[in-house]
Amino acid sequence: MTDLRSDGAAALEWAASYLQRVGELPVLAQVKPGEIRAQLPQSPPDEPEPFSAVLRDLDEVLLPGVTHWQHPRFFAYFANTAAEPAILAELLSATLNSVAFLWRTAPAATELEAVVLDWTAQLLGLPSGWHGHIEDTASTSTLAAIIAARATTGRDLIVCSDQAHSAADKAAKMLDMRLRKVPSDDAFRLDLQALGDLSDAAVVVATVGTTATASVDPVPAIADACERDGAWLHVDAAYAGSAMVCPEHRWAFDGVDRADSLVVNAHKWMLTPVDCSLLWTRRPADFRRAFSVVPEFLRTPSEEDSFSLSEYGPALGRRFRALKLWAVLRCYGRVGLQSYIRSGIELAELFERWVVDEPGWELCAPRRFSLVCFRLEGDDERNRRLLERVNDSGEMFISQAVLNGRYVLRLAIGALRTTEADVQQAWDVLRREAAAL
Numbered sequence: 001m002t003d004l005r006s007d008g009a010a011a012l013e014w015a016a017s018y019l020q021r022v023g024e025l026p027v028l029a030q031v032k033p034g035e036i037r038a039q040l041p042q043s044p045p046d047e048p049e050p051f052s053a054v055l056r057d058l059d060e061v062l063l064p065g066v067t068h069w070q071h072p073r074f075f076a077y078f079a080n081t082a083a084e085p086a087i088l089a090e091l092l093s094a095t096l097n098s099v100a101f102l103w104r105t106a107p108a109a110t111e112l113e114a115v116v117l118d119w120t121a122q123l124l125g126l127p128s129g130w131h132g133h134i135e136d137t138a139s140t141s142t143l144a145a146i147i148a149a150r151a152t153t154g155r156d157l158i159v160c161s162d163q164a165h166s167a168a169d170k171a172a173k174m175l176d177m178r179l180r181k182v183p184s185d186d187a188f189r190l191d192l193q194a195l196g197d198l199s200d201a202a203v204v205v206a207t208v209g210t211t212a213t214a215s216v217d218p219v220p221a222i223a224d225a226c227e228r229d230g231a232w233l234h235v236d237a238a239y240a241g242s243a244m245v246c247p248e249h250r251w252a253f254d255g256v257d258r259a260d261s262l263v264v265n266a267h268k269w270m271l272t273p274v275d276c277s278l279l280w281t282r283r284p285a286d287f288r289r290a291f292s293v294v295p296e297f298l299r300t301p302s303e304e305d306s307f308s309l310s311e312y313g314p315a316l317g318r319r320f321r322a323l324k325l326w327a328v329l330r331c332y333g334r335v336g337l338q339s340y341i342r343s344g345i346e347l348a349e350l351f352e353r354w355v356v357d358e359p360g361w362e363l364c365a366p367r368r369f370s371l372v373c374f375r376l377e378g379d380d381e382r383n384r385r386l387l388e389r390v391n392d393s394g395e396m397f398i399s400q401a402v403l404n405g406r407y408v409l410r411l412a413i414g415a416l417r418t419t420e421a422d423v424q425q426a427w428d429v430l431r432r433e434a435a436a437l
């Protein structure tokens, strides 16, 4: 059985000491597939066990199978840092266990969600008056936007660049819609010359901060084309959107005020634990038409109706996710968020300079935000082996992309605890392992 006070204190102590020592653990889990499962009982216990047994097995069985996203040398994909205020808020949100499908089932969660979306819109310089709600992931946010676009336009074609996230491909597959990939230019931005006619397009998914290189599509011109041909414009700023808290990066949001919908993941670069994907629209009535299904058991008096966030997306039951983002916004403030974003970008600039200055290494795309794409001189196989070696070392974790048919390495900065010493260590490991190839 569980005693919330004493077991809770032990869990909190576990969390605090984990965050203190996470930098000493191997970033990438050093286990083989199936190894963790083999250590776990095949059947559940018949008799209740103490919570301390869960904590013990977390340490002894599960921890070796954890890839540490909170590690200061986690440089793969896009970082996803959970800051302390949000970790605590997750505990409180599970304690309240609000299920926010109707206003009356969770008035505070529903109204706080509107407030934090509005606050974040202000921080990112978005137009006032947009309707925002939280989905689990950017994949779901983009799926929801595409559903709203199809319902509104009555068309079935999705258009995006060849650099857009595979969430667009997945949405096309799930919705049985057509997908047209527009080639990108030499800086990996959607090539406007190739955009062509959009009069049969339901939606164009433009990306601000693509997954491979963090390139920024020419949103103002795409917005012109969408307006001209009656297509919905969805902007995917899942990663880079958070950087708009700094005015010097707002150029990348040029034209985004004309989008019909926009996604920014607070769980990527805004210190909020997964999952927390922010979806705004300037066309809430179209979203509601696309998603609203209200059987008798969900009917409420009309003054409550317009608050039901479950009418703006796929899910009915909705977690109290706003609480963790609220905790971040309050405990960091605009200034704290700016300094976190700026420090990640400065460290990426430093790494970029080291790559450029070192013979035998090559920068493979213009650095955008906190992402550097680079490779070692030589063929793809050499770079593939290098990636495996540095990741196997446990000292750092990076991922890869293919650009113009070539295999490249990606180092993305964003973990809260990353310092210059961590980036220096990553560069040392890369050069050491390259020399040993």
Ligand SMILES: Cc1ncc(COP(=O)(O)O)c(C=O)c1O
Pocket: 077, 078, 136, 137, 138, 139, 140, 165, 167, 207, 209, 210, 211, 236, 237, 238, 239, 265, 277
């Ligand atoms: C630009 C972009 N869009 C969408 C996604 C998908 O995010 P999620 O895992 O929240 O679905 C990613 C993930 O890295 C991304 O980089």
